[in-house]
Each structure stands twice: as structure tokens, then as C-alpha cells.
Amino acid sequence: MKSRMKHIKITPRMRKLAGMAALVIIFFTCTFDQCVFWQDGEYLVFDSMTVAAGDDVAITVKPLFKVATSGGDDTGDRMVISILVPRLWNLRGNATMSYENTAVEPGVIRPMFLISDEISPKQDQWQGMTWGQALMKKFGVGLNVPGSDMEWVTFWSDPYDMHNLDARPVNVFIKFKTSVDNVKCKLGFFVNNSNDGISDNTWYSQITFMDEPFETVGAPGGVIDFCEEHPNSESPMFVTKDDIVTIKYSSAVKTVNLQGDTVNTALYGAANVYLCASAYTASGGKYDVIEPSEKTQMIKESDTNFSLTFWPADYFGIPDEEEISRVEYYFVNAEQSLYVKNLNDDGSESPFVYFFDCR
Numbered sequence: 001m002k003s004r005m006k007h008i009k010i011t012p013r014m015r016k017l018a019g020m021a022a023l024v025i026i027f028f029t030c031t032f033d034q035c036v037f038w039q040d041g042e043y044l045v046f047d048s049m050t051v052a053a054g055d056d057v058a059i060t061v062k063p064l065f066k067v068a069t070s071g072g073d074d075t076g077d078r079m080v081i082s083i084l085v086p087r088l089w090n091l092r093g094n095a096t097m098s099y100e101n102t103a104v105e106p107g108v109i110r111p112m113f114l115i116s117d118e119i120s121p122k123q124d125q126w127q128g129m130t131w132g133q134a135l136m137k138k139f140g141v142g143l144n145v146p147g148s149d150m151e152w153v154t155f156w157s158d159p160y161d162m163h164n165l166d167a168r169p170v171n172v173f174i175k176f177k178t179s180v181d182n183v184k185c186k187l188g189f190f191v192n193n194s195n196d197g198i199s200d201n202t203w204y205s206q207i208t209f210m211d212e213p214f215e216t217v218g219a220p221g222g223v224i225d226f227c228e229e230h231p232n233s234e235s236p237m238f239v240t241k242d243d244i245v246t247i248k249y250s251s252a253v254k255t256v257n258l259q260g261d262t263v264n265t266a267l268y269g270a271a272n273v274y275l276c277a278s279a280y281t282a283s284g285g286k287y288d289v290i291e292p293s294e295k296t297q298m299i300k301e302s303d304t305n306f307s308l309t310f311w312p313a314d315y316f317g318i319p320d321e322e323e324i325s326r327v328e329y330y331f332v333n334a335e336q337s338l339y340v341k342n343l344n345d346d347g348s349e350s351p352f353v354y355f356f357d358c359r
Helices: 014-028 131-138 312-316
Strands: 008-010 035-038 044-046 050-052 055-061 063-066 079-084 095-102 109-111 150-154 170-178 181-184 188-191 206-210 214-217 223-225 231-234 245-250 274-281 286-289 305-310 324-332 352-353
Touching: 008 150, 035 206, 050 274, 063 079, 079 131, 079 170, 079 181, 079 245, 131 188, 150 188, 286 312, 286 352, 312 324
Parallel strands: 050 214, 181 223
Antiparallel strands: 035 063, 044 055, 055 170, 063 170, 079 150, 079 188, 095 109, 095 170, 181 214, 188 206, 231 245, 245 305, 274 286, 274 324, 324 352
């Protein structure tokens, strides 16, 4: 049954089925266990899936708990909620969570608290890990690109909140501020109780990964896209001319052309790949390094992966008084007969852009 599945990809069509199943199952299977389901209907409520970069975000999560009917009132159980987000949003420093027990105390909003890094989920396998580390090990980054710089940020309620409140629907209110960046990602949500502590029992928790991207828009610079693989990548994410940077090309990543076909990039199978790049400074200067040469030849890490690591100030010959605002680049073969650039929505091609940031 879909409401029991881990890693379920919730779509509008599935939401109602999951909620209806929960109401039927709850009274037949959870007499002695502490189970969690999603409420019927829209159990994840967003003001919008697109917000201005740096703005506040409000999300309501609606779980439905079936609480144990045995064991006394001394379990100290807490409700646990975790959200998967880009690390650069710093939710650990700015998010708040609170909740309303709609069945017992409608209208009363109670706080939730960030779980300390010193506290691990109760199972032996998670000892020495934070809740965020344990969730990352078990569930990863959801439907985002593997290796994306995401994190699980986890809160819990006061002790004893879970006990003797049978078939309790809850509204959990999550509020946070995004960073001033254009970001595209797929959020994840995990609901559990502290007495379970990320076990393998599929009745005691629910996890949902959004299949629709959440986006922050309107900031200067490019888009940090965690949702889709691209043939190009850069690190670190935030860089100045004095940092060591790495630009990578992966010919194994396929792209979608204007006809909607999924195709290999133009340099797929190339023996050698070269970086053509131009650095633009804040004062309007431009410094080109665009010829295929020993300097621009990328290191071949595998049959399909290439990289070039360099110090921008030295690589482009930037004067000390100049600051780099961005680097525009593309990839070519030795003869410059083939190249890989960014395909724009209007069908034009343009260099990839690596924005420099002093944060």
C-alpha cells in the first residue's frame, strides 16, 4: 500500500489515496504501536513553490499520529520533523518550527526545538551521528542530484507530547529565510517520533520527497540547480579571485535539445578537452584565455570526466587591484571544431557563467 512505502514520490494523484489508506489502516494495525501517516488531502501546504531569493518561506506539514495505548505516560516521546534543504540556506540558524494539535488544542501553537548535535537517534547504528547525519546516510539527498550540498534539519517537540493522544492530526508550521541566491531544489520531509529514532519499521515514520522543484529567483548571478545534472560544474560554490577553483566537464551527462530529444553532448567520446574562458572584472575589464593549449587542456579523470584546477588571479593575469565578477567559459576539442556551451530556452547558445562572490 502506497502510504507504507519509503522514498515515495508523492504526486497530486497519490495524495488522496495515501490519506484515505491511513484512515482505514490506523484503527486496524496500530493498537499497540506508535504510527504516523499523512493526513488526507494536501498534507504539504506551500504559499508558493517559487519565491524571491532572500524572502521568508512558510510551509505547513500535516501528519496524523496513532499513539501507543500501552506503556504508561513516562515514555517522554517527542514528535520529530526534519526537512531536506540546501545547506546554503542555513536553516539551522534561522528556521523555526511550531505545531498545532488540531484534535486536542485547536488554535494553541506550541514550539518545537532544534535537536542538538550531541543527540543521536536511539538505534545503535546511529550512535555518534547527529539526526541530520543519520537521515543523510539512510535517505541521502532525495530526488536531487547525488552529491548535492543538501542537509537534513531536524526539530522535535517537548517530551511527552506524543502519548495518549489517539489518532491525533497535527499541523506543523515551518518558517525560514532563504539565502540571496537563485536556487532550484527538491525538498524532502521526514516525520517520526523520538522513541522510534529512525528504525526500519515502515509504520513508525513517513518520508516524502517532492517531485516538483522549489525555486528562489530574482538574485544577481546564475542558478544553483540541485535538481538536474549538467555537463559543467564548478567548485567551490562561492569564490574570489584568490581562491583555487575547479571547473569540470562530464560528457556522460546527456542534454535535451530544442526538439526535446535527449542527446550526448558534442564532445562525447573526445580524447582531449580544453577550457576556453574569459574573466570579467568589476571595473569592466576582460581577460581571455581561449586557445587550446597545454595551459587550457583539462585533466582526463576517466573516459567521460575532465577537470581543470587553477588560481584565477594567476591564470587570467588579473592585476592586484581588480576583482573578478564572473568567468564565462565553454569546452572545445583540439581543433575547435566541436564545442559545448549552454543551450538557452530561445535556442541560442552562450557560455556557462561562474559568478564570483566574496561571502
